Amino acid sequence: MAKSHELHRSDFVKSVVAVLGTIIGGFIAIPGIGYLISPSLKFEASEAWIPLGPLENYPDGTPTLFNFTRTKINGWEKTVNSYGVYVVNHGGNQVTVFSNMCTHLSCRVNWQEDGQIYHCPCHDGKFSPTGEVTGGPPPKPLNVYETKIEDGVLSIHFVEG
């Protein structure tokens, strides 16, 4: 066999079966793999301007919590997620809106009036009134939302994903 350059009929059949089998197998594998991985390939970047009501409703200087919900569809189920933001009205149409999500591990921070800090109960993270980290494990300052004021109504630009 090794010395002969002629291709035996049985070897030819074997090669053809191997090649065709690989091609057919590939065609069967594509739907199978696609079926399994397709949900992981869908990135639904959702963004929206969320109205937080008239700016005049927010007291000057004091961080005030505003809660809202967003509905998201995961596969066959609707999930309603709650979000909270701290609105700080500086007066004169100047406003800062912080996310209440701790930058450490996404627990929710609380504004503490007496200590003048945002405090995270999970790992004792602390943020200053301007959102800077003043203690604990958080690696980054609190996230700040892009804001706009139209006809006296405050809105934030909510981006997810």
Add this chain to the structure above:
Amino acid sequence: MEKLYTWLDERLGLKTIYDVVLDRKVPKVNWFYTLGSASLFLFVIQAVTGIFLTVYYVPSPDHAYDSIQFIMNGVAFGWLIRGIHHWGATLMVLVVFFHMLRTFYFASYKYPRELTWLTGVLLLFLTLGMGFTGYLLPWNQRAYWATTVGTEIPGTVPIIGPWITSFLRGGPDLSAVTLARFFSLHIWWLPAGIVLLISVHMYLIIRLGISSLPKKDD
């Protein structure tokens, strides 16, 4: 490659398996004798596509219908995999039934193949059971009412009938409990039974060989 094969063959007896299972002697028969292999092939197809469907399907009244809508519209090739499972199920019942007719008309059930026939009859019942339990799982109107009727029928059996109905339903009504037990039957109990009986069926076929065509004076 050659060395690896020899190493494996020495330990696993690959050549023996090949000779006994695939290279066994068969009489000159006709195409109707391929219905058994076709049944086995369809069972494998149903098993594979079924396993794929369980990745997304949820056997609960709240989610069953919606999870199937997601398979059909939200997942790549979901329509294909469910379609194959759907049509494969119908085809399997037909092919298994024709396989039985072939065995009967060609008198293949006679000595020494009585047990092959008996396991085959059980396999036919299990296949019908798969069809019956699988029909409920889409949890649409047709599934719901078909199963209502289907579980009502054994209720006409004297004395124990009503109990059979509530045993099948897991209670007096068709409910979440029914869906869960039909799902369990469909993906565990019945397939386990089928695999077990196919093993016995195949062992007997390999041991006894397939029957030849009946002759005029048989």
